[in-house]
Amino acid sequence: MLTLYFGALRRLSRNVLLYLAAAALIGIAFDGGVFTVLFNLYLLRVGFGPEYIGQVNSAGLLAFAVASLPAGPLGARFGVRRLLILGLAVMGLCGLLAPVVNLVLPLGWAGATIVTLWSIMYTGMAFFFVNAVPFVMEIANDEERSQAFSLQTALISLFAFTGALLGGFLPRLFAGWLNVDLGDPAPYRLPLILAASVLFISIWIILRIRSNAPVAVPAPSTTEPVQAPPPLPQAEIQDRTPRRLFGQWASPVMVTVLLLSTVRFFQVGGIATSFTFFNVYMDTELLVAPEQIGIVAALGRLGGVFLALFTPVVIAKWGAANAVLFASAVSTFSLVPLALVPIPAVAGLGYFGVTAFASMRYPAFMFFCMTLVPANWRGTVAGMGEFFGGLSFALIAFIGGYMIAWAGFPVLFLTGAFLTLIGTVLFYFWYMAPARSKTLSDPLPSNPAP
Numbered sequence: 001m002l003t004l005y006f007g008a009l010r011r012l013s014r015n016v017l018l019y020l021a022a023a024a025l026i027g028i029a030f031d032g033g034v035f036t037v038l039f040n041l042y043l044l045r046v047g048f049g050p051e052y053i054g055q056v057n058s059a060g061l062l063a064f065a066v067a068s069l070p071a072g073p074l075g076a077r078f079g080v081r082r083l084l085i086l087g088l089a090v091m092g093l094c095g096l097l098a099p100v101v102n103l104v105l106p107l108g109w110a111g112a113t114i115v116t117l118w119s120i121m122y123t124g125m126a127f128f129f130v131n132a133v134p135f136v137m138e139i140a141n142d143e144e145r146s147q148a149f150s151l152q153t154a155l156i157s158l159f160a161f162t163g164a165l166l167g168g169f170l171p172r173l174f175a176g177w178l179n180v181d182l183g184d185p186a187p188y189r190l191p192l193i194l195a196a197s198v199l200f201i202s203i204w205i206i207l208r209i210r211s212n213a214p215v216a217v218p219a220p221s222t223t224e225p226v227q228a229p230p231p232l233p234q235a236e237i238q239d240r241t242p243r244r245l246f247g248q249w250a251s252p253v254m255v256t257v258l259l260l261s262t263v264r265f266f267q268v269g270g271i272a273t274s275f276t277f278f279n280v281y282m283d284t285e286l287l288v289a290p291e292q293i294g295i296v297a298a299l300g301r302l303g304g305v306f307l308a309l310f311t312p313v314v315i316a317k318w319g320a321a322n323a324v325l326f327a328s329a330v331s332t333f334s335l336v337p338l339a340l341v342p343i344p345a346v347a348g349l350g351y352f353g354v355t356a357f358a359s360m361r362y363p364a365f366m367f368f369c370m371t372l373v374p375a376n377w378r379g380t381v382a383g384m385g386e387f388f389g390g391l392s393f394a395l396i397a398f399i400g401g402y403m404i405a406w407a408g409f410p411v412l413f414l415t416g417a418f419l420t421l422i423g424t425v426l427f428y429f430w431y432m433a434p435a436r437s438k439t440l441s442d443p444l445p446s447n448p449a450p
Contacts, residue, residue, distance in 0.1 A: 015139045015209045016148055020155050022088075022205040023132065025198050027156035030091065030125070032301045032355070033163020034195035037294050038171065039098075040279050042188035043114075046102050050280055052111060054401020057276045058394045059115045060122035065390030067126035072383035075131035080138070081206060083131040088203045090124025095196025099189040126386060133382035137370060139209075153311075153363045157304035164301055167191060168294015182290065253377055257384050260369050263427045265388040267361065269419025270331050272396035273412055274338065274354045278347075281409045286344050296348040303352055304359030311360050320368040321432050327361035328424040332417050339413035350413075392419070 012020075027033050040053050048056075075083040098117045102110040136148050171187040178186055282288040282296070307327075314323040334353025337346050369381050396416065403412045 012148070012151075013139065016136075018205050018209050019132075019135065019139065020148070020151055022084075022202040023152050024155035024159040025202045025205075026088075026091075026128070027159035027161075027301070028163035028166075029095065029195040029198045031156050032160030032297065032304075034167040034170075034191050035095065036160070036275070037164050037167030037279060037297050038188050038191055038290070040277075041171075041283055041290060041293075042099060042185055042192060044280070044283065045183060045185040045188060046110070047107055048111065049401075050277075050284075050404045051401040053280060054276070054397050054399070054404075056115055056118050058398030058401075060118040061272075061390050061394035061397055063119035064122040064126045065387045065394055067123040068130050068383045068386035068390055070383075071127050071130035071386075072134070072380055074127070075134065080131040080135040081209065083127045084135065085203055085206050087124040087126070087128030087131070088199050088206065091121050091128070092196050092199035092203070094118070094121035094124065095199065096193055099192040102185070122390075126390065130383045130386050133366060133370065134378050137375070137378055151309070153359050154305045154308035157301045157308055157359050161298045161301040161305065163195065164294050164298035166294070167195075168291040168298070170194075171290050253373060256373060257377065257381055259430055260372070260381060261384045261388040263423050263430070264365070264385045265392045266419050266423030266426060267328055267365075268389045268392045269396060269423065270335050270416040271354055271358045271420075272393040273400060273416030274335065274351055276393070276397045277400055277404065277409070277412060278338075278351050280404075282344065282347065285409060286342060286347065288344050292344070296351055297355075299348075300352045300355030301359075303356030307356050307360040308363060311363050314360070315364060315367060320364050320371070321427075323364035324361055324368060325424060325428055325432065327357040327364065328420060328427065330357040331361065332420040332424060335413050335417035335420070339410040339417065 029035060040057075043053050043056065071083065094117045098114055098121070101113045101117070105113060132152075136152065170191040171182055174187040174190050175182050175184070178184075180186055279293050279297070282293045283290075311323060314326075331354050334350045334357070336350070338350030338354070341347065341350075366382075366385075369385065370378055373381050396419075400412050403415070
């Protein structure tokens with residue numbers, strides 16, 4: 001399988017390869033890499049507790065959700081490549097500043113400043129990821145698109161594996177160099193600064209993408225009808241058409257966007273709980289060393305590499321909907337041992353399942369969404385999906401810190417499992433249950449009637 005994918009990687013266009021390289025570096029720094037492993041641990045060493053960690057993560061994720069709504073229209077107005085560069089620059093600058101503000105400000109002021117910087121940083125992240133979806137659809141041809149999405153997820157996971165390993169081992173290395181123990185924030189601060197600096201390499205790579213990157217599509221002949229894209233290979237649903245669900249005022253495409261966004265909101269509940277609080281749980285409850293936390297996080301990302309690469313095969317054989325359903329179900333049940341068995345190895349196995357299978361669910365879901373809606377709605381779908389996903393993350397992060405204080409980590413992880421289960425059931429109910437007549441899984445026309 002790897003041989004086939006490396007062959008496919010070589011056949012991709014230069015611009016797609018450059019984009020994938022830029023996106024992969026985000027994995028080292030933020031998306032599963034150094035910041036994911038170390039930032040919460042850094043906040044604990046500075047003197048903040050789980051409640052504050054939940055507030056910081058919630059503020060950033062809420063900013064991500066809100067910024068996702070205008071990110072798509074802004075990309076359409078000013079160009080998606082410019083928004084990608086702006087997002088990376090904002091992420092890099094805020095990532096450099098967040099670990100150092102406590103050096104010049106008292107704890108209270110430092111806490112408020114970190115929340116602000118974290119929110120701005122996630123705004124930049126929203127600009128990047130929302131505009132990345134239509135950008136990939138522009139620069140990749142029809143045969144490349146499913147592989148481009150899966151390769152992006154795989155490369156981010158692969159580089160996140162590297163970043164997580166570095167994030168686990170660098171604190172002990174810097175602690176020895178600085179002659180301090182691992183309870184001091186300095187050994188965590190320096191790796192965070194190095195990680196944020198990597199994003200400026202991504203900016204340089206994006207700048208090297210030629211302005212004529214989008215693939216030109218020949219105009220259709222006036223004598224030949226324009227063919228709609230073929231539907232995804234999935235089962236029809238029951239007779240619950242948009243107008244039966246929402247009334248005569250609702251256009252099919254608007255309802256489709258809302259349904260997909262609702263599924264996204266619930267599906268990410270499980271990954272939100274583990275992604276935000278797993279390192280805090282391992283550090284404070286199970287007393288696991290930072291390097292071991294990094295290894296577990298890295299293994300989860302490494303598993304995600306193989307599952308992301310395998311996703312197009314699953315889509316081709318069983319359909320995107322089945323891939324989404326299977327990955328969501330595995331993520332749901334992986335949270336159960338994480339919640340109920342307070343043993344580091346078992347908790348790590350649960351985290352592995354949640355993280356690795358998220359790397360299958362995300363590209364399959366994105367491919368499902370992008371194929372289901374017309375081209376002129378893809379940016380809106382991406383923005384709404386990131387808004388609802390970010391909103392779910394934000395609510396879990398905010399409530400989770402207090403939930404830990406009141407009821408403990410098991411209740412938090414079980415809540416995440418329940419939310420993911422809801423998203424899985426809704427996806428099946430709306431897009432996979434046997435149909436009597438009309439289906440919501442048919443591609444919509446480019447200009448749907450109101």
